[in-house]
Amino acid sequence: MTKALVIGGGIAGCATAIALQAVGYEPVVYEAYPAGGDDAGAFLTVMGNGMAALRALDAHRPVIAGSYPAASVEIYDAGGRLLETRGIGDADDAGPRTLLRSTLYRALQGEAVSRGVRIEHGRRLVHAGMIAGGGVRATFADGGSAAGDILVGADGIHSATRTLIDPDAPRPRYTGQAVVYGYASSVPAPTAPDAYHMIFGSRAFFGYTAAPDGRTWWFARIPGPQAGPSTITAAQWRERALLAFADDASPAAAVIRATGDDVTGGDSYDVPTTPIWHRGSMVLAGDAAHAASPAAAQGASMALEDAVALARCLREQTDAAGAFAAYEAIRREPTEQTVAASAQMSRLGTSSPYADPVD
Numbered sequence: 001m002t003k004a005l006v007i008g009g010g011i012a013g014c015a016t017a018i019a020l021q022a023v024g025y026e027p028v029v030y031e032a033y034p035a036g037g038d039d040a041g042a043f044l045t046v047m048g049n050g051m052a053a054l055r056a057l058d059a060h061r062p063v064i065a066g067s068y069p070a071a072s073v074e075i076y077d078a079g080g081r082l083l084e085t086r087g088i089g090d091a092d093d094a095g096p097r098t099l100l101r102s103t104l105y106r107a108l109q110g111e112a113v114s115r116g117v118r119i120e121h122g123r124r125l126v127h128a129g130m131i132a133g134g135g136v137r138a139t140f141a142d143g144g145s146a147a148g149d150i151l152v153g154a155d156g157i158h159s160a161t162r163t164l165i166d167p168d169a170p171r172p173r174y175t176g177q178a179v180v181y182g183y184a185s186s187v188p189a190p191t192a193p194d195a196y197h198m199i200f201g202s203r204a205f206f207g208y209t210a211a212p213d214g215r216t217w218w219f220a221r222i223p224g225p226q227a228g229p230s231t232i233t234a235a236q237w238r239e240r241a242l243l244a245f246a247d248d249a250s251p252a253a254a255v256i257r258a259t260g261d262d263v264t265g266g267d268s269y270d271v272p273t274t275p276i277w278h279r280g281s282m283v284l285a286g287d288a289a290h291a292a293s294p295a296a297a298q299g300a301s302m303a304l305e306d307a308v309a310l311a312r313c314l315r316e317q318t319d320a321a322g323a324f325a326a327y328e329a330i331r332r333e334p335t336e337q338t339v340a341a342s343a344q345m346s347r348l349g350t351s352s353p354y355a356d357p358v359d
C-alpha cells in the first residue's frame with residue numbers, strides 16, 4: 001500500500017488523511033502538539049463549500065453534531081442601525097455551521113482514528129528529504145524519522161514543509177489587525193440563533209452569535225501594530241476590545257462587559273501566494289499552501305476542499321508529480337482569489353462599504 005506521511009493533525013491534515021485512506025493510501029498523521037492540534041479560544045464557521053467537502057468524505061456527521069447553523073449575517077453600523085441582512089446558506093445540515101475550532105479538530109481527529117488512521121502526537125517535523133530511488137523521509141524534533149511514498153505538508157500557516165519545499169517561500173504577512181475572541185456568559189443583545197450580528201464599529205469590527213450553550217460567542221478585529229508572540233492576558237485583551245467599542249452605540253461594549261476571563265487574542269496573518277506548492281514527493285495543503293485572513297471565514301473550508309481535491313487527483317493519476325500538478329491546477333486560482341478577497345475585507349476594517357443604512 002502507498003504510504004502517505006501527513007504533517008499536521010489539524011483540519012487539512014485529518015481531512016487529507018481521511019480522503020487518502022478512502023482512495024487506497026495508508027496515511028499516518030504526525031502532529032506537533034502532544035495532545036493534538038487543540039487551539040484554545042477561537043471559534044469558526046465552516047461554510048457551505050466546506051460542509052460539501054466534509055460530506056464528500058462522509059465525515060460531516062460529527063461536525064454537525066458539534067455545531068449550530070449560521071444561515072445569515074445582520075450587518076450594523078457603529079450607531080446600531082441595520083445596514084443589510086444577508087443570507088449565507090441554508091439553516092439545515094447542508095448550510096454553514098459554527099463551532100469551536102477545538103471541536104472541529106477533535107471531530108476530524110476522532111473520525112480519522114475511527115477509520116484506522118494512526119495519529120502520532122508530539123511529532124514536530126523539522127526536516128524532510130527525498131530518498132534515493134523514490135519516496136521521502138521525514139525527521140522529527142524528537143530525533144525520530146519516518147519514510148513514506150509521499151508527504152503532505154498540512155502544518156498550518158507557519159508551515160515548516162512550505163520552507164522545506166522552497167526555502168525562499170514568502171513568510172506569513174501581518175494583516176494589520178489583532179483578532180480577539182470571547183464568550184459572554186449572558187446574552188445582553190440577543191440575535192437570531194442561526195444569525196451572525198456584525199458591526200462596522202468606529203474603530204474596529206465586531207461580530208457575535210448566540211450559541212446553543214447559552215453564551216454569546218464574539219470576535220473583534222482591531223487594527224493596530226503587530227503584538228508579536230503574545231504575553232497579553234485575557235483581561236488585557238478584553239480591555240483592548242472594550243476600548244475599541246466604548247464610544248459606539250452598538251451592543252459590542254455590553255457584550256464585552258458581560259465576558260469574564262474567557263477571552264483570547266492574537267495577531268492575524270495571511271499568505272497571499274505560495275509560489276511552489278509541491279516538489280518531488282512533497283505537497284502542501286490547507287493554510288500551508290494558502291492562508292486567508294479571518295474576514296472571509298474560508299480557511300477551514302478551503303482546507304477541507306484541498307483534502308478532497310488532492311485525494312481525487314492521486315486516485316486518478318498514480319504518478320505523484322502529475323497528481324500534484326493537477327491538484328495545484330484545480331486549487332491555486334480559487335484559493336488565491338479567496339485570500340485576496342479576505343484581505344480586501346480586512347482592509348475595509350471599520351469603513352463600512354454601505355452608503356446608507358436601510359431604515
Ligand SMILES: Cc1cc2nc3c(=O)[nH]c(=O)nc-3n(C[C@H](O)[C@H](O)[C@H](O)COP(=O)(O)OP(=O)(O)OC[C@H]3O[C@@H](n4cnc5c(N)ncnc54)[C@H](O)[C@@H]3O)c2cc1C
Pocket residue numbers: 007008009010011012013030031032033036037038042043044045046047101123124125126154155156157158159160179268285286287288291292293294296297298299300301302303
Ligand atoms: C483568528 C482566526 C479566525 C478564523 N476564522 C475562521 C472561520 O470562521 N472560518 C474558517 O473557515 N476559517 C477560519 N480561520 C482559518 C482556519 O482556522 C484555518 O484556515 C484552518 O485552521 C487551516 O487548517 P490547517 O489544517 O491548514 O491548519 P491548522 O488548523 O493550523 O493545523 C495545522 C496543524 O499542524 C500542526 N503543526 C504545525 N507545525 C507542525 C510541524 N512542524 N510538525 C507537525 N505538526 C505541525 C499544528 O499543531 C496544527 O495542529 C480562522 C483563523 C484564525 C487565525
